Structure formats: C-alpha cells, structure tokens
Amino acid sequence: MKILVTGGAGYIGSHACKALARSGFTPITFDNFSTGWREAVRFGPYVEGDLTDKGTVENAFKKHQPDAVLHFAALSRVDEAMANPGLYWRNNVLGSLNLVETAVEHGCLDFVFSSTCATYGDQDGVVLDEDTVQAPLNAYGASKQAVERILHDFSTTHGLRHVIFRYFNVAGADPDAEVGEFHRPETHLIPIVLDAVAGARDQVTIYGTDYPTEDGTCVRDYVHVSDLVDAHILGLRWLLDGKENRVFNLGTGSGFSVREVIDAARRVTNREVPTEIGDRRPGDAIKLVSGSSRAEEELNWQPTKSTMPQMIEDAWRWHQVADYKE
Ligand code: UFG
Structure with a gap:
C-alpha cells in the first residue's frame, strides 16, 4: 500500500517513513524542504512541492495514487507563530485544506493527522486527556485545532476517516541513527x-x-520519536480495519x-x-x-x-x- 507522507523529510516524518517501510508500506514523501532535509528521505520516493499549491498536491495524487495519508507537514515553532500568525494560518490551515480536499477528490479517505498538545493551551497544571477543552495560546496551536475541525467537517460530509494524534514533546532519534532531529534554527x-x-x-x-x-x-511530557511513529502505524491500521474516527494523545x-x-x-x-x-x-x-x-x-x-x-x-x-x- 502506498502512503503519502507530507513532511516526510522532517524530523518526525522521516522516522515515520522508516517505520512504514519496515511495516510493508511504501511511503511517498511530499515535502517543500523548507524545514526538512533531502538527506532524510531514505525510505521511498519523494515529491517536492508545497501544500499551499493545490495543483502540485493534485499532481502528486494523480501520479502516485496513495491509499492513505499521514499528514506531518507543518510549521511548528511557537516563537515564529507569535511573531507571524498569518504564516501559520496560511501554511498550516490552507495547506491542510488543499490536502484534505484533494484526498477526498481522489477517494483517498484514510487520513492520519499530527496535532499537538498546544491545542489545549495552559490548563492550570491539569493533566490533559482527549476530552480536555482545547484553548490554544498561540496561532500554532490554533492552526492545528482548525485542521482538526476541517477533518471533522470533511468526515461528516465526504466520509473522510481520520485518526488525530495530539503529540506532547517528541524527542530522541532513530536508535540506528539513520535519521534524527535537526532543525535550523534549533529551538527545541x-x-x-x-x-x-x-x-x-x-x-x-x-x-x-x-x-x-x-x-x-x-x-x-516527552515521548520517543520511535514510539510516536509506532503509534502512527497502529493508527493507520485502525483506519484500514474500518474503525471509527478517533483522537489520541501521545505522551507518557x-x-x-x-x-x-x-x-x-x-x-x-x-x-x-x-x-x-x-x-x-x-x-x-x-x-x-x-x-x-x-x-x-x-x-x-x-x-x-x-x-x-x-x-x-x-x-x-x-x-x-x-x-x-x-
Ligand atoms: N526551553 C528552554 N531553553 C531552550 C529551549 C527550550 O528553557 O533553549 C524550554 C521551553 O521554554 C519549554 C521546554 O524547554 O519550557 C521545552 O521547549 P521546546 O521548545 O523543546 O518544546 P515546546 O514545549 O515549546 O514545544 C513543543 C514542540 C513544538 C510545539 C510546542 C507546542 O516541540 O514543536 O510543543 O507547545 F510547537
């Protein structure tokens, strides 16, 4: 099965591609290489493109005909989101909307989305479960929450099936050191x-x-990137088994x-x-x-x-x- 992995050249996406390849799937990376690395695309083919350009997204679907999508691509720096919220709304929300619409148009209805604990905001030290009310503090968290809502609406109307993972702090690297975390500038x-x-x-x-x-x-709450991507394989199988839309926190x-x-x-x-x-x-x-x-x-x-x-x-x-x- 072919899985379109947006952000497959990034930190988490590259680890996901490795996990997919190991689990018998073919990962097809879609990345604009703005924060990802060509050297990190080691486990399958790639398409260079930007999600905000719907034509490129459509061409990727026509060419590769993926069976499902793992959507990692996003800007994810709180400092940057505070300084330039428009960038986050355009890149994260418009880009995701293009992707979701194109997936639906191509009948590719199984969708795994990387969301974040930043959608919860500050909850006075409360331990956060999936039912905690979301109140993001910044445009990064708000943009991810908006995409969660897009998935909900496309599910209701177009039958898109989704698993949403809200990550806590992802850390570590591939134990074989084939891929790892590398951002420029580094903020983590x-x-x-x-x-x-x-x-x-x-x-x-x-x-x-x-x-x-x-x-x-x-x-x-720190979670190892290899454990995190293992959850994505399980989330993908959950959808392929026909189970219901679900939100999961990924923390320990x-x-x-x-x-x-x-x-x-x-x-x-x-x-x-x-x-x-x-x-x-x-x-x-x-x-x-x-x-x-x-x-x-x-x-x-x-x-x-x-x-x-x-x-x-x-x-x-x-x-x-x-x-x-x-
Ligand atoms: N920190 C420092 N010094 C540094 C860097 C970070 O003290 O040089 C602190 C931060 O203030 C924070 C903690 O270390 O308290 C963790 O900071 P990170 O930047 O590593 O992680 P965040 O919790 O800010 O970020 C995580 C994800 C981001 C996501 C964010 C949303 O890694 O991608 O959650 O809340 F945007």
Missing part, C-alpha cells in the same frame, strides 16, 4: 542541550525559573522540568551542560502532561523507549553522527 530543548554539551553553542538559556512548578521551570503521563532534562543530559553524556537563566519565552505553557492512556488501551500502543535517559542517549548518538548538511 534537548538538541540545544546537546549542542551545548558538544561545544557547538556556549550555553543553554533556561527560559524562566519563576513558573509555579516544583523547580520553577516549565514541565513537559510523566512530566520533566527543564532543569530535570538538563540534569539527565549531564548524566547520560557525562559532560557539563553550561546554562544561564533567561526570561520566559512568550507563548510557553507552564505544564503540558498527557493524562490519557487511550492510545495504550485502544490502539494497544506500547511505548518502550520513552524514558528520559533513552531519549537523550539516542538523540546524543544521532547528534554525534548526523550527516545532514546545513
């Missing part, structure tokens, strides 16, 4: 910490130490503060992590922790690599051999 905590460990940056700035959490820094239910992540990196790498204390970063939620085991119960998802030491170890291995070009 763990790769930044590893850059500091490796001497590629002077220090890590801790964005705020006056949050109402145990050690004053923000708390996140354990929260780690920024300081705890830095301490774990010190232990795993056995090196110093130089830090400085900075201001809060606009748009950051205090605490985002997944409270649901729905994915484990219903999809039979079993995260096996999502411990902090394992995520840092795999990210560190990749960091040392990463062969993507700047």
Whole structure:
C-alpha cells in the first residue's frame, strides 16, 4: 500500500517513513524542504512541492495514487507563530485544506493527522486527556485545532476517516541513527542541550525559573520519536480495519522540568551542560502532561523507549553522527 507522507523529510516524518517501510508500506514523501532535509528521505520516493499549491498536491495524487495519508507537514515553532500568525494560518490551515480536499477528490479517505498538545493551551497544571477543552495560546496551536475541525467537517460530509494524534514533546532519534532531529534554527530543548554539551553553542538559556512548578521551570511530557511513529502505524491500521474516527494523545503521563532534562543530559553524556537563566519565552505553557492512556488501551500502543535517559542517549548518538548538511 502506498502512503503519502507530507513532511516526510522532517524530523518526525522521516522516522515515520522508516517505520512504514519496515511495516510493508511504501511511503511517498511530499515535502517543500523548507524545514526538512533531502538527506532524510531514505525510505521511498519523494515529491517536492508545497501544500499551499493545490495543483502540485493534485499532481502528486494523480501520479502516485496513495491509499492513505499521514499528514506531518507543518510549521511548528511557537516563537515564529507569535511573531507571524498569518504564516501559520496560511501554511498550516490552507495547506491542510488543499490536502484534505484533494484526498477526498481522489477517494483517498484514510487520513492520519499530527496535532499537538498546544491545542489545549495552559490548563492550570491539569493533566490533559482527549476530552480536555482545547484553548490554544498561540496561532500554532490554533492552526492545528482548525485542521482538526476541517477533518471533522470533511468526515461528516465526504466520509473522510481520520485518526488525530495530539503529540506532547517528541524527542530522541532513530536508535540506528539513520535519521534524527535537526532543525535550523534549533529551538527545541534537548538538541540545544546537546549542542551545548558538544561545544557547538556556549550555553543553554533556561527560559524562566519563576513558573509555579516544583523547580520553577516549565514541565513537559516527552515521548520517543520511535514510539510516536509506532503509534502512527497502529493508527493507520485502525483506519484500514474500518474503525471509527478517533483522537489520541501521545505522551507518557510523566512530566520533566527543564532543569530535570538538563540534569539527565549531564548524566547520560557525562559532560557539563553550561546554562544561564533567561526570561520566559512568550507563548510557553507552564505544564503540558498527557493524562490519557487511550492510545495504550485502544490502539494497544506500547511505548518502550520513552524514558528520559533513552531519549537523550539516542538523540546524543544521532547528534554525534548526523550527516545532514546545513
Ligand atoms: N526551553 C528552554 N531553553 C531552550 C529551549 C527550550 O528553557 O533553549 C524550554 C521551553 O521554554 C519549554 C521546554 O524547554 O519550557 C521545552 O521547549 P521546546 O521548545 O523543546 O518544546 P515546546 O514545549 O515549546 O514545544 C513543543 C514542540 C513544538 C510545539 C510546542 C507546542 O516541540 O514543536 O510543543 O507547545 F510547537
């Protein structure tokens, strides 16, 4: 079966392509290479194109006739979304609308979508399950919530079938280090910490130490990218088995503060992590922790690599051999 993977050259999409290929599917990457890497397309063919250009999307469907879609492609930086919300509404929402419409027009009705815990916003430390009311703090979260709504409407009217995954903080890398996390600019905590460990940056700035959490820094729920993409294979099979539309949180239910992540990196790498204390970063939620085991119960998802030491170890291995070009 052929699966169109938008954002297949990106961090999560490239890991998904590997998991699909291993599971007997043919991943067809659709990517504009704005934040992804040609070197990361290692597991199937690709189409270079932008989702905001519907003609290119249509040509990809005509040429490859995919059986299902895994939709990862999106801009996903909160700082960028705060500075330029229009970019997020255009890219994430218009791009997704073009994709969903084209999929429906081509009778490709099984659709797996990458959404985010950022759709929940800040909920006063409440542990978040799939029924928590969504109240995004920024245009990134709002754009993802809007696409969830598009899927709902196309489902009602056109029979589009979908699984929505709301990711918590994705971390780690392919344990074989064939693909990994590499953003330019890098904004994510763990790769930044590893850059500091490796001497590629002077220090890590801790964005705020006056949050109402145990050690004053923000708390996140980290999930290993390999576990995350395993859930996507299960989500795809869920749809192919004819089961109903469903939303699943993908997190582990354990929260780690920024300081705890830095301490774990010190232990795993056995090196110093130089830090400085900075201001809060606009748009950051205090605490985002997944409270649901729905994915484990219903999809039979079993995260096996999502411990902090394992995520840092795999990210560190990749960091040392990463062969993507700047
Ligand atoms: N942080 C620092 N210093 C840094 C980088 C991050 O202190 O140099 C802190 C952040 O303030 C936050 C935590 O580390 O408290 C995690 O930050 P990340 O940028 O790694 O992750 P986010 O929780 O901000 O981002 C995640 C996803 C994004 C998505 C966002 C939505 O990685 O793609 O959730 O909330 F946009």
